[in-house]
Amino acid sequence: MSDRRSVLRIAAAATLAAMSLTLPAMAQETTGTPDDPRLVQPGMLTVGTSDPVYPPWMMNDSPESGEGFENALVYALAEQMGFERDQVQWVRMTFEQIIAPGDKPFDFAINQVSVTPARAEVVGFSQVYYQSDKAVIALPGSPVTGAESFADLREARWGAAIGTTDLAYLENVVGVDGVMVYDDQVGVFQAMQAGQIDATVAAIPTALFATAVQIPEASITAILPPDGGDEGHGLLFEQGSPLIPWVDAALSEVIASGTVEELVQTWLVADPDLPVISE
Structure with missing residues (x-):
């Protein structure tokens, strides 16, 4: 190095x-x-x-x-x-x-x-x-809780901010169809709080802050592998x-x-x- x-x-x-x-x-x-x-x-x-x-x-x-x-x-x-x-x-x-x-x-x-x-x-x-690796952020009772594979993750309703690598990752790496798209990360978290989506992904530092302050009722349920396109x-x-x-x-x-x-x-x-x- x-x-x-x-x-x-x-x-x-x-x-x-x-x-x-x-x-x-x-x-x-x-x-x-x-x-x-x-x-x-x-x-x-x-x-x-x-x-x-x-x-x-x-x-x-x-x-x-x-x-x-x-x-x-x-x-x-x-x-x-x-x-x-x-x-x-x-x-x-x-x-x-x-x-x-x-x-x-x-x-x-x-x-x-x-x-x-x-x-x-x-x-x-x-x-x-x-x-940073990706982190799964989910509400209690979400279909991703306890997930062990990408197939399990695809059972949930996902959201992500437009134009972000998080959105591309969900679509191209995890293989999620029909990701709900929002203007920014705040909109994603608001949608989660409103029960419109079950989960999202974010960089680990963002996820740690989100689950501690922005949506404390949610938690990090898993870490995902690096994005090959990122x-x-x-x-x-x-x-x-x-x-x-x-x-x-x-x-x-x-x-x-x-x-x-x-x-x-x-x-x-x-x-x-x-x-x-x-x-």
Whole structure:
């Protein structure tokens, strides 16, 4: 793994150097600094995320607090890139707006966005910074309670948010027909509380928070295998963004320093005793 990270850092640095040769001389002096003219707002690092945001990814619906896995990661990354804490500004958007093709009002976004081949055709990504297994969230008495196979899981009424890998996972991996689709995760949880669906899937950290705070009457009933079409979570950029090599090189340093693993242990600890359904 260390060799791979070294290669990533060298490749990113080489790409950044090559791109800087195409910039005017004055711009080259500030390339790769907080005054980089390629930033949405030079002097600031503009970061997109959703509205609202949820623990443990970000606490108290406050990206600015730095309390939570993803916003703490952003501030560590910003420091590596040379930004002060007050030079980070947040842009709140819907998940669909974040992943849509086209111009972006941010330098990059962080919102548990899974790197997938389909998305990579219309937006840019950093390297993966975290990958989570899926968790089944179900109400008491749900047909998935005690399930031991995908066939058992297909007996339930499922729901998921539109455009998410959770929805694709239920349809393509578990093989669920007729998944109920909602605008966002909140809508999914509300549908569960209303008895419209029996279960949903989510990343383990999301599931832990949901069953502790949002829908405490539900519980995690099982862990599912990784999604082969989901490479993990990455920072999302406008397609072709010239900032990708710079940000990716800094992210490599943050990962290599052990900061990301420390944040995982602080915010994203899962229960190792949960049952696993593999097929």
